[in-house]
Amino acid sequence: MVSIEIRPVRDRAGQRDFIRLPRALYRDDPLWPPPIDFERRAFLDRRKHPFFLHGEAQAFTAWAGGECVGRILVAEDPRYNELHSSRTGTFGLFESRDDPAVSGALLDAGAAWLRGRGLKTLIGPIDYSTNYPCGLLVEGFSSTPSLLLNYNPRYYGGLLEGWGLRKAKDLYSFWFATAQGVPERWRRIAERARRRNRVRVRPVEVRDFDAELTRIERIYNGAWEKNWAAVPMTHAEFQHLGKEVRPLLGRGVVLIAEIDGEPVGFSLTLPDINPLLQRIEGKLWPFGALRLLWGLRHGVRSMRTLALGVLEGYRRRGVTELLILDTIEMASADGVQMCEMGWTLEDNDLINRSIESLGGSRIRRFRIYERAIA
16 A cells, blocks of 8 residues: 655645646546646735635645656635524535545545634635635536536546545536527517616626626626625725636627616626637647637637526516526527526526527536535
């Protein structure tokens, strides 16, 4: 037996090992979308990422025989625990070779770090909070997930459950063939709702981006405030998000829904760059950046709706359906062939029924696990 050594990531060398590990684990998997290394470094950098203005996190790597064979990131969000009256920590960015000794040692180390901070429950995979990528892929392994959706080998579920983690909640992702459009019956229903409820759906004004971002921030935090495991994004986090998505807006569909001039809903749909990342293998140097820019201008065939929210007092008025309808029509007019929408909570019947009634079909299921650690 080879002993497993767990190392906390405390310097650039450790961070480099943490970031590079997936390239070794997925080298033979044609569906894996390689991330861009400098983006991963920024995500983990406590000097750059706004999560660290209020939260804390620690990354670990696992080593066997001189080789890095696993990794994990655990985090504490005090705002989440205050909102939910809990003592919960998260784990995310989990990767491991198919070895329960490796995954178990990583989870043990993460749980010990969280216990040292007085936390009693572990939940994940969640990268910092549910405002970031989360969920373990458990169904839908036949294609590459879209932008910022997780991907992992099938055996990860067995590793997590073998350590004692159990299902807390499943998340769904849906698929639209935009060329098929929305069923005509639902188009007529949505258009009647548009007129009857005085709903106006419009693209964001890029020239007024800061003000538009403030409007979307208010809707986002209001629409999700009662969702399972939700925590509002801080203003700093939302500004950071805006800075990241702004370069993609030219090929995206970002909509705001208004009733009588009041912003009540929004949707954020961005070009799916994962196929482009596969072509450049996640490397921007020496020619990857140029190929990525060219692909964004000429080669986008799919998109992902990352978020769609409607304030509680304005639901059941056709706003959700109109946001979906206009997103599909605008994407189709721009030559996009497919759109992935998700994730949604498995028990959010209102949004799930709306998506399915408009022609969406469930393509993936992600799972969030939990376990008591104290």
